[in-house]
Amino acid sequence: MAQIQRRRAVSVRVGGVVVGPDAPVVVQSMTNTDTADVESTVQQIAALARAGSELVRVTVNNDAAAQSVPYIVDGIRAKGWETPIIGDFHYNGHLLLKKYPAAARALAKYRINPGNCSIGRKDDDNFRTMVEVAVEHQRPVRIGVNWGSLDQALLTKMMDENSKSREPRPERDVMMEAMVVSALDNAAAAERYGLRRDQIILSAKVSGVRDLIDVYTGLASRCDYALHLGLTEAGMGMKGVVASTAGLAPLLLAGTGDTIRVSLTPTPGGDRSEEVRCAQQILQSLGIRSFMPQVTSCPGCGRTTSTYFQELAERIQGYLVEQMPEWKKQYAGVEELKLAVMGCVVNGPGESKHANIGISLPGTFEEPKAPVYVDGQLFTTLKGDRIVEEFQVILDEYVERRYSRA
Secondary structure, three states: OOOOOOOOOOOEEEOOEEEOOOOOOEEEEEOOOOOOOHHHHHHHHHHHHHHOOOEEEEEOOOHHHHHHHHHHHHHHHHOOOOOOEEEEEOOOHHHHHHHOHHHHHHOOEEEEOHHHOOOOOOOOHHHHHHHHHHHHHOOOEEEEEEOOOOOHHHHHHHHHHHHHOOOOOOHHHHHHHHHHHHHHHHHHHHHHOOOOHHHEEEEEEOOOHHHHHHHHHHHHHOOOOEEEEOOOOOEEHHHHHHHHHHHHHHHHHOOOOOEEOOOEEOOOOOOOOHHHHHHHHHHHHOOOOOOOOEEEEOOOOOOOOOOHHHHHHHHHHHHHHHHHHHHHHHEOOHHHOEEEEEOOOOOHHHHHHHOOEEEEOOOOOOOOOEEEEEOOEEEEEEOOOOHHHHHHHHHHHHHHHHHEOO
16 A cells, blocks of 8 residues: 555553554544443444444443443454444533443543533543543544534634734634644643543544545644544535545545544434445555455446446455455455456457556447456456356355465
8 A cells, every 4th residue: 555654643542542643543433322222322332343443433422322332342252343432422421421330441541622511611620530530441533623513712712803903804714723732732631641642533523525635634733632533424425425535534644534424424324334444445445454355347428328237347346255254264465356347349458558457348349258367367258148157156256266375
């Protein structure tokens, strides 16, 4: 994979996962089940972990949720997953963490939003309480500033100061600066209350792509804390995927970001694991990490009036997703595998030769045969109605031959 110079930062250990420049960029996700429903939450965490989420966050918003946390962690461990579970606290986190020490111990990290506790009011007792619980149990904390719940006292003060300056800046720029200042001020407060720098991760979440790039660029240049990246409320479907990619890519390529989440809005009843696969694909497309074999396929044109190549690409992609959890255990490096499924002779043979395994299906009016290339050389030519099955056999045999740990 491409070598990108990561910014210098202090690494943080979250359970068995290291977050920081000494480790790969970590993919995380969050459940959307009712945390009080232990079985549903365990099932979703297991699905997210199986998809490749290396950290999973759960909402801890009331007594029932806090009481359920130890049972959720036990349930995940019973399924064989060591994935660290993070508690997401707002408003009443100081009460829940003190009232339910078993939950405080079971969680691998706490996420605190300073704008939703007592920061900016007459004191910061609630924030301090949560930090002191983290110190007591030696748990790291993500201090997560969000522009939807930014410390209003700080923002008002900075806006007032800006309006009185000789050359006022745009309000948007003041808002971005307030995000950075809030994150840094709260990190400093957390250190005063006993957290070490290697127990603090910062985030500054916004929902605008340019805002995300600007606020994290500013934050990264002014501290050495580990940073969590993500476009908050990214949206649904294509909008969420494109916006998250556009926002995260420039930062990651600049070496900024130690852990990421893609906050997609799922369709009703949709697969929550989609956000994990999207985050993985962003990292893999940028050449930062590899998670699963990549399939190159052409978009089709007037030369490819048959949909056969599309069906083959879809089936192969689905097969890879299905196989990868077991393949990862058996075949070292299989995530680097590259496949090509092409629809006609124009670029088909060339793209196929660039892949580990490639197939060039016949386009409109072309001879009904499909040459298969393995490591750049013509391997065989497939014909008839079992091309998909025969290509899959070639794929399985190649994986076994090339990547077997034996």
